[in-house]
Amino acid sequence: MTEHPSPAEQSPSAPDTLASEEDRERAVERVRAAAADGRLPLGELDDRLGRVHSARTLGELAVATRGLPEPGPRDCLVVDRPPTSRFALGMFGGFHRDGEWVVPSRFTAWSMWGGGRLDLTEARFAAQETVIRAVALWGGTGIVVPDDIDVEVRGLGLFGVFRRRGARKPGRPGAPRVVIKGLALFGAVVAKPPRK
Known part of the structure; x- marks a missing residue:
């Protein structure tokens, strides 16, 4: 008589199934989110x-994440809602976008003799890929980018700075992608991580 494997042994989610890198990344995000929420003491994080x-x-992996909640609403970063705004201008003044706002697939930020700040920490995105065109003429724009999205910075600093502060890290699998491009002329466009 031939033995047939049980459904648990056939299932790809059986405990003995080898874990993929994507499975590990999801588990890492779950552990980090629990530490950030204060559910997991920092002494247990490492x-x-x-x-x-x-x-x-x-x-x-299940043992390593035992007792931790499943990922929350931050995991749903691409939403089917209209963008909050498509353009920001800081001319002899400034602009500020933060909180839970919806970023369109194309956003333009101008800083002329002024400044601005785009904070994507709590943002949601209208598309999987977003292009932010940032122009700073004798001004500056700071763009706060969280670790859970994929960000590419490619712009020109002409007598100015156009760069990303900190090491480039890939976003988690399936995360939205943000491309920041444009020009800084006697000014600065800087993408930076959130303050810890």
Whole structure:
């Protein structure tokens, strides 16, 4: 008589199934989110992350994330809602976009003899890929980009600065992609991580 594997053994989510890099990334995000929410003491963070990175199977990942909540609403970054605004201008003054706002697939920011700040920390996106055109003429624009999105900065600093502060990290799998491009003439456009 031939033995047939049980449904648990056939299922790709069985505990003995080998974990993929994507499975580990999801587990890392779950651990980090729990630490950021104050659910996981910082003293346990390194231990949990170490267990996630060394996990070979889905069962080991489940043990490493035991007791932690599933990812929350921040994981739903691309939404089917109209954009909040498409343009920002700081001329002899400034502009500020922050909080939970919806970023369109194309956004333009001008800073002329003034400044501005775009904060994407709590933003949602109308498309999987967003292009932010930033122009700073004798002014400056700061763009705060969270770690869970993929960001590419490619612009020209002519007697100015157009750059990303900090190391470039890939966003989590399936995260929205933001491309920041434009010109800084006697000014600055700087993408930077949120303050810790």
